[in-house]
Each structure stands twice: as C-alpha cells, then as structure tokens.
Amino acid sequence: MRTLLTLYRKEIRAFFLSPFGWVVLAFVAIMQGISLSTSMKALGDAPIRESLVYITFHTPNFWFYFLFIFPLITMRLFAEEERTGTLETLLTAPVRTWQLVSSKFLAAFSFYLLLWIPALVHFQLFGTLTDIAAPFTLGSLLGAAVIIALMGFFFTAVGCLASAMTSSQIIAGILTIGLLVIHYFLGYVPVIWGESFRASGIFHYLSCQEHLQFFTKGLIDSRPIVYYSTMAIFTLFLTHLVVDFRRWKQ
Amino acid sequence: MIHVDHLTKRFGRHAAVEEISFDVGSGEVVGFLGPNGAGKTTTLRMLTGYLPPSAGAASVAGFDIFRQSLQARRRIGYLPESVPLYRDMRVREYLTFRARIKGLTGSVLNRRIEEVIDQCGLQAVRRKMIKTLSKGFRQRTGLADALVQDPELLILDEPTNGLDPNQIRAIRHLIKRLGEKHTILISTHILSEVEMLCDKIIIIDAGRIKAADTPSNLVSQMRAAGRITLELKGPADDAARALDGLDQVRKVSHDLSHDGWEHFSVLVESGADERARIAQLCRDRDWPLRSIYRHEATLEDVFVELTRKD
Ligand SMILES: Nc1ncnc2c1ncn2[C@@H]1O[C@H](COP(=O)(O)OP(=O)(O)OP(=O)(O)O)[C@@H](O)[C@H]1O
Ligand SMILES: [Mg+2]
Numbered sequence: 001m002r003t004l005l006t007l008y009r010k011e012i013r014a015f016f017l018s019p020f021g022w023v024v025l026a027f028v029a030i031m032q033g034i035s036l037s038t039s040m041k042a043l044g045d046a047p048i049r050e051s052l053v054y055i056t057f058h059t060p061n062f063w064f065y066f067l068f069i070f071p072l073i074t075m076r077l078f079a080e081e082e083r084t085g086t087l088e089t090l091l092t093a094p095v096r097t098w099q100l101v102s103s104k105f106l107a108a109f110s111f112y113l114l115l116w117i118p119a120l121v122h123f124q125l126f127g128t129l130t131d132i133a134a135p136f137t138l139g140s141l142l143g144a145a146v147i148i149a150l151m152g153f154f155f156t157a158v159g160c161l162a163s164a165m166t167s168s169q170i171i172a173g174i175l176t177i178g179l180l181v182i183h184y185f186l187g188y189v190p191v192i193w194g195e196s197f198r199a200s201g202i203f204h205y206l207s208c209q210e211h212l213q214f215f216t217k218g219l220i221d222s223r224p225i226v227y228y229s230t231m232a233i234f235t236l237f238l239t240h241l242v243v244d245f246r247r248w249k250q
Numbered sequence: 251m252i253h254v255d256h257l258t259k260r261f262g263r264h265a266a267v268e269e270i271s272f273d274v275g276s277g278e279v280v281g282f283l284g285p286n287g288a289g290k291t292t293t294l295r296m297l298t299g300y301l302p303p304s305a306g307a308a309s310v311a312g313f314d315i316f317r318q319s320l321q322a323r324r325r326i327g328y329l330p331e332s333v334p335l336y337r338d339m340r341v342r343e344y345l346t347f348r349a350r351i352k353g354l355t356g357s358v359l360n361r362r363i364e365e366v367i368d369q370c371g372l373q374a375v376r377r378k379m380i381k382t383l384s385k386g387f388r389q390r391t392g393l394a395d396a397l398v399q400d401p402e403l404l405i406l407d408e409p410t411n412g413l414d415p416n417q418i419r420a421i422r423h424l425i426k427r428l429g430e431k432h433t434i435l436i437s438t439h440i441l442s443e444v445e446m447l448c449d450k451i452i453i454i455d456a457g458r459i460k461a462a463d464t465p466s467n468l469v470s471q472m473r474a475a476g477r478i479t480l481e482l483k484g485p486a487d488d489a490a491r492a493l494d495g496l497d498q499v500r501k502v503s504h505d506l507s508h509d510g511w512e513h514f515s516v517l518v519e520s521g522a523d524e525r526a527r528i529a530q531l532c533r534d535r536d537w538p539l540r541s542i543y544r545h546e547a548t549l550e551d552v553f554v555e556l557t558r559k560d
Contacts, residue, residue, distance in 0.1 A: 006350040010336075017338055085334030089395070092298040093351050094324045246302070 004099045011077075011107030021111065024072050029118040031065035036122045043135065051136035053123065053144050054216045063209075067155075067180045071173035073111055074159025077104045078243065082167035097244045105160050105236055112152045116145075139218030147215035150228040151208055155180055157235035164242040184208060251276045251403055251433040252297065257306035259292050266292040268457040269306065274450075279429040281448035281465075282437040285557050289457040290437040291331050294407050297435070298328045311402060324353070327401035331408055331437075333392035337381035341372055341391055344380060345398055352399040366394040369424055371417070385412040393421065397428070404434045410443065422446060441549045451549075455557040468552045477545045478516045478525060479505075484537035486512045492531060498522035511540060 015021035039055035042048060048055065056062075081087040090100060123141060127134040162175035187207025190200040204210060211224040252274035259267040267289040274280050284290050295301040297308055299319045308315045313322040336344060345363050354362055367376055370390040375383060380391065389412050396404060409425070410418045418440075425434060425447055438444060444451060445465050453461045453468075461468055482489060486504055489512060493502045498519045505513040518524050525542050532539040 002355070003351050003353075006347065010347055014338065084337075085330065085332050086336060087334075088295075088300050088330050089328075089334055089348075090351075092300050092323060092326070092328045092330075093348070094320055094353065095351055096320065246300075 003095055004103055007095070007099060007103035008107055011104055012110065014076075015073075015107065015111045020076075024069070025115060027072075028065060028069060028115045031061060032119045032122060035059040035062055036119075050217075051140045052126065052134060053136040053140040056119075056122075057144055057212055057216045063184065066151075067177060067184065069112065069115065070152075070155045070159045070180060071162075071176040073108050074156060074163050074176060075169045075173035076163070077108060077160055078164040079167055079169045079172045083169075091246070097240055101160065101164075101236060101240050101243060105157060105239075108159065109152060109156045112156055113149065116148060120145075137218060140216055143215035143218045143220050146220060147211055147224065150225060151211070154228040154232040154235065157232040157239070158183075161235050161239045161242065164239045251278070252308070252310055252435065254293075254297075254308040255306055257293065257296060257308050258304045259289070259296060259301060260304045265457050267296070270454065270457070270459050271306075272452055272459060272462055274433060274435055276433055277429075277431070278450055279425070279434045279436070279448050281444035281451045282435060282454065283439075283441070283444065283451060283553060284454040288454045288557070290454060291407055293454070294328075294405050294435070294437060295330075298326055298405055299323050325402045327396035327399065327404045329392050329396040329404075329406045329409055331411075333388055335380045335388060335391060337379075339380055340377055341380060341383070342367070342376045344391065345394055348395045349398045354399055362398055362400065366397045369397065370394040371420060386414060386417055389413055390417070390421075402433060404428065404432055404436075406434065406436045408438055409436060410438065410440060418443075441553060445549055453553065453556050460556040461552070465549055469547050469549060476518050476522065476547065478518060478528070478542065479514070479545070480516065480528060480542040481511045481513050481540040482532055482537045483511055483540070484532075484535065488535075489514065489537065492535065493528065496524060496527060496531070498524050 035056050038059045038061075039052060042055055043052065050058075078087070081090065091097075123134060123136070126132075158179050159172075159176045162179065163169075163172040165175070166172050183206070186203055187209050189203040190207075193200075205223065206227060211221075214221055215224070252272075254270060254272050256269045256271055257267060258265065258269050270289075270293065282290050282293070292301065296303050297310065297315060299315050299322060302316065310322040311325045313325070315322045336347075339347065342363065345366065346359070349359050349363055367373060370393050372387070372390055372394060375387050380388065383391065389409070393406070393409055396406065406425075410421050413421060422443060425436065428434065429447065434447075436444075436447070448465065451461070451463065451465055451468060452459060463471075486507065490502050490504055493499060493514060493516055499516055500519060501517040503515050505515055507513070516524070516528070523544060525544055528542060529539060
C-alpha cells in the first residue's frame with residue numbers, strides 16, 4: 001500500500017511539475033468555457049426544453065475536446081519510462097506490476113477528475129452572477145458527473161493500455177484517440193444503418209453519446225455503470241499483462 | 251549468493267547469452283568482463299529480473315529470479331548501464347522516492363539517504379534538478395540509488411563509466427569498502443579496476459564464458475609467450491643471430507641503436523625465463539649487458555588472448 005502511494009505521488013507530481021499538465025488544464029478549461037457560453041447563447045436565442053447542463057454537454061465542440069483529453073493525459077505514462085529506460089529501474093525494484101499499473105492509472109484518472117472542477121465552478125457561478133436560478137436540476141448535474149467519471153474511468157484505462165504497448169508517446173496518443181473515435185462511432189451505427197438489424201441493441205448498449213444524453217437528463221441507468229466499470233477493469237488487466245509480458249519466459 | 255545454471259537468452263534467432271553457468275559466493279567481489287556485445291548487460295538484466303531468461307535458471311540469495319522475483323529483487327541494488335533517471339526530479343527527492351519504493355521508512359530512510367549522498371559525493375548537487383547534472387554526477391546519483399537500501403548484493407553495470415579520474419578513484423575506494431561486507435558483481439572495461447577490486451573474474455565472449463578464476467591464476471596460466479627486452483653493446487647482427495640460436499627463443503627483433511647500445515626484444519616460449527641464459531651468452535661473447543627485463547603478462551593480455559576474434 002505504501003509503495004502504491006509513493007508511486008502514485010510521483011505520477012501526480014509529474015502532472016503538476018511539468019508545464020504540460022497545466023497546458024492540458026488550460027485547454028480543457030477554455031473548451032468548457034466555450035461550451036458554456038455557446039449554450040447560454042442558445043438559451044437566450046430561443047426557448048429550449050432541455051437544461052443548461054444538458055445543452056452544455058451537447059455543444060458541437062464537446063466530443064472533440066473530450067476525446068482528446070485521454071491521449072494527452074495518458075500517452076506519457078508508460079511510453080516515456082520505456083524510452084528513457086527508467087522502466088528498468090522500476091521493474092528491477094521490489095515493486096509489483098499491479099502497483100505500477102494502478103498507480104499510473106489512478107494518477108491519470110485523478111488528474112482527469114480535476115479537469116472538471118472548472119465546469120463545476122461554471123455551473124455554480126451561473127446562479128451567483130446572473131441572479132437567475134440556474135436552469136438545471138441537481139439530478140442532471142449529478143447524472144453528468146457520474147457519466148463523465150464513468151467514461152473517464154474506461155477511456156483513461158484505454159490510454160494506459162496504448163501507452164504500455166509502445167515506447168513512443170506519439171504512437172500511444174494516436175492509438176488512444178483512434179480507439180476512442182472508433183468506440184464513439186460504434187454508437188452511431190444504428191443511426192446510420194437503422195434499427196432493423198438484430199445486433200443494433202449491442203450498439204445502443206455501448207453508445208457513449210446515448211449514455212451522455214440520458215445521464216445529463218438526470219436518468220441514471222445501471223447498464224452503462226456496469227459496462228464502463230467492467231471494461232475499465234478488463235482494459236487495466238490487459239495493461240497489466242502487457243507490462244508483465246516482458247517478464248514472461250519466451 | 252548468486253547461482254546461475256545454464257542461463258540462456260535469445261533475441262529472435264540470435265543468442266545473446268548461451269548456457270552460461272557460474273556461482274558467486276557470499277562476500278565475493280566478482281568482475282564481469284567481455285568485449286562489446288558479449289552479453290554482459292543481458293546477463294545482468296536477467297539476474298535483476300528485467301529480462302526473462304529463454305532457458306536455464308538463476309537464483310539470488312536462494313530465491314529464484316523468475317518465480318520469486320520480488321524476494322530476489324529486494325536483495326539487489328542495481329545500477330543499469332545507461333543510468334536512467336527522472337529528469338524532472340531533484341537529486342535528494344529522487345533518492346527519497348527510490349528508497350521509499352524499496353521499502354525504507356522514517357528515520358532509517360533519512361539516515362540512509364544522508365549516508366549515500368555522503369558516500370557518493372553528492373552534497374553539492376543534492377538540491378539540483380537531475381536534468382542539469384553532468385554525466386558523472388548522474389552516474390553517482392544512480393550509484394547512490396543502488397546503494398540506498400544497503401542491499402546484500404550489488405550489481406553494477408560499468409559504474410565508473412564517465413567519471414573523472416579522481417572520482418573513479420573515490421568510487422573504487424567505495425566499492426572496495428563495500429566489498430568487505432557485500433557481494434558485488436561488477437561489469438567493466440577498465441582492467442586495472444578489476445585487478446584492484448575483484449576476488450574473481452568471469453570473462454565472457456559472444457555469450458559464452460571463456461574463463462572464471464582469480465586474476466592471479468588467470469595471469470599465471472596465460473599461455474601467451476613472454477617478452478624480454480634487453481640492451482647490450484656489440485655487433486647488432488651477430489647478437490641477433492646468437493639470441494635467435496637459443497633454445498626457447500621464438501623471435502628476436504632489433505628495436506633501435508642508441509649511443510652504441512643495441513635494444514632487442516626477445517619473444518620466448520610460454521613459461522620460459524631465458525634471462526639467465528641470455529646473460530651468460532653476453533658474458534661469453536664479452537658484450538656488455540646494461541639491462542634485461544622480463545615483461546609480466548597482464549590481465550589485458552589474458553583478456554585479448556581469450557576474446558581475440560582470429
Ligand atoms: N533488446 C534487445 N534486442 C535484440 N538484441 C539485443 C537486445 N539487447 C541486447 N541485444 C544483443 O545482445 C548482444 C549482447 O548485448 P549486451 O548489451 O549484453 O552486450 P554487453 O556485453 O553489455 O556489451 P557492452 O560492453 O557494449 O555494454 C548484442 O549482440 C546485442 O546486440
Ligand atoms: Mg553492456
């Protein structure tokens with residue numbers, strides 16, 4: 001446990017001691033700000049049935065910046081250690097592979113959660129600054145928080161896996177964004193091909209845009225919760241195998 | 251302390267290490283020598299659990315490096331060849347991180363860190379960022395990391411690589427001192443270092459062990475011919491012919507004439523010492539003999555002889 005904590009602290013520090021972490025934080029905060037102002041303008045222009053939270057998470061730029069967060073925060077994790085050789089010092093120290101993998105994953109995931117603090121502040125400030133009761137319910141905010149955390153849980157794990165597979169950060173990043181974009185478009189399959197084929201249920205099941213839609217309306221469904229958590233744990237298990245593979249007898 | 255049994259490592263079809271077996275006893279300081287690409291680093295990486303062996307087995311302090319890797323790793327302090335460090339950490343912070351993941355805590359942790367900073371001469375740079383350090387100081391930081399948990403076994407891959415002469419001496423002293431209580435396996439290309447430090451030498455070439463013995467045994471068993479140099483006064487051609495006529499002499503070469511003194515080098519059969527007979531020859535012919543010297547075989551001769559390609 002103490003080893004895990006030591007490793008975790010080192011990873012977290014790496015986010016904040018390099019300018020890179022702050023650049024990502026600024027990039028995401030700006031994108032969230034743009035989302036908010038776009039949706040406020042939409043609310044001002046015409047009457048809309050949905051809440052502010054819902055519209056903010058459905059602006060055109062949302063998926064664009066959302067999917068890009070993951071390669072940015074995870075590509076460094078294993079690839080850099082592999083390239084600079086520090087992985088050799090880590091793997092020859094009395095550290096278990098799962099401690100290494102979980103410390104890196106948890107650090108990236110914590111940093112990811114931190115990225116959403118500006119958005120939370122935005123929603124809080126809305127009421128304070130405009131003197132109008134913010135047009136959303138606590139349920140939709142809570143739903144948004146849950147789905148953002150869930151998707152982040154899985155997608156960060158995908159980034160860890162990609163980073164463990166290569167010693168090049170660029171390749172890890174491209175692999176991550178590629179996998180996430182493919183996953184995203186799987187959700188569009190029923191939209192493109194219609195509902196008539198039998199497997200369309202599966203695509204609804206893993207459609208992240210539908211999940212986001214329901215959760216930001218405040219409809220918390222247990223199926224995505226199961227889906228994202230099991231997929232995340234499975235992906236982390238794969239990452240563990242990839243890192244441990246170098247220790248296997250060939 | 252280390253037991254290696256038919257250890258093999260293949261990279262694709264190329265065998266970097268082939269069926270090597272050796273033992274390192276507790277408290278021994280063993281030098282691991284070999285030309286570039288011989289498989290030294292690969293062997294050390296297998297012992298430290300970084301690379302899995304393709305075949306064979308090895309154990310450290312009784313723990314199998316493959317099946318009981320964690321227990322084995324606890325007992326090893328390892329300095330990798332390329333000395334990988336985190337560029338964005340400060341020296342003391344890095345050592346603290348390393349000491350923590352090696353299981354040190356509290357006052358022991360602080361005491362050990364201060365000790366290794368002292369031992370490796372890092373006081374001046376303890377607060378510096380690692381990326382701003384020179385090569386030698388990085389090397390010392392890596393060494394301090396290997397030492398920090400006071401391991402039973404030290405595995406050092408070219409520890410004096412890139413150090414200045416003063417520091418090489420300091421590190422050598424340190425290793426010598428550590429060798430009194432620790433087991434050390436050290437890979438290096440500096441032969442004088444090996445002669446000074448090591449109780450035993452393992453020479454490896456193209457993945458196979460060529461020799462494993464004490465330095466003095468290796469040198470005395472050297473099959474290479476001995477060389478004698480001498481200076482005499484007399485007719486150069488006659489002298490060369492006369493020397494060549496001696497029993498055990500293989501080859502005579504006339505190096506130079508200087509102030510009427512003729513300098514010769516004489517290659518004799520291994521184990522033979524012809525000095526007395528050469529002196530007798532000069533007395534018989536009335537050639538004044540000013541100096542005669544037999545060159546001892548060095549570890550370098552042994553190394554070259556064992557790993558020569560032809
Ligand atoms: N990861 C790898 N993949 C493929 N071949 C490798 C790998 N690592 C080492 N080799 C090969 O194994 C052989 C032994 O290399 P090794 O690094 O052990 O040599 P060395 O004795 O340490 O040499 P040096 O004195 O130059 O450090 C070399 O032929 C090298 O090319
Ligand atoms: Mg080497």
